[in-house]
Amino acid sequence: MSRIAPLAVVLSVSGFTLLAGIGEAAAWTRSGSVTTPRGTYTGAATGSCAGGTCSRAAVATGPYGGSVSRTGSVTRTAPGSYSYQRTTTGPAGNSVTRSGAVSRY
Numbered sequence: 001m002s003r004i005a006p007l008a009v010v011l012s013v014s015g016f017t018l019l020a021g022i023g024e025a026a027a028w029t030r031s032g033s034v035t036t037p038r039g040t041y042t043g044a045a046t047g048s049c050a051g052g053t054c055s056r057a058a059v060a061t062g063p064y065g066g067s068v069s070r071t072g073s074v075t076r077t078a079p080g081s082y083s084y085q086r087t088t089t090g091p092a093g094n095s096v097t098r099s100g101a102v103s104r105y
Contacts, residue, residue, distance in 0.1 A: 039063025052076040066091030080104040
């Protein structure tokens with residue numbers, strides 16, 4: 001297993017909360033840690049929803065101090081349709097941005 005894999009798990013778990021809260025005007029925070037044979041990985045995330053848009057920011061740090069961060073948002077564009085954008089920044093400072101649209105129909 002790579003060093004990044006546990007960091008991705010910590011960041012991905014908080015992503016489910018983002019989609020579950022669409023439409024609710026609420027703010028939340030989450031934090032936790034995962035201990036593996038390689039060491040302890042910690043993570044924290046914050047998010048909020050208002051006006052049809054939910055936003056989230058998360059950071060995960062590995063046992064050697066490297067961090068991965070992710071920010072993103074989902075906006076309801078029509079009933080059953082959403083647009084999204086997210087940026088992930090790795091421990092070396094490189095970033096990847098993804099965006100798109102999804103529809104349940």
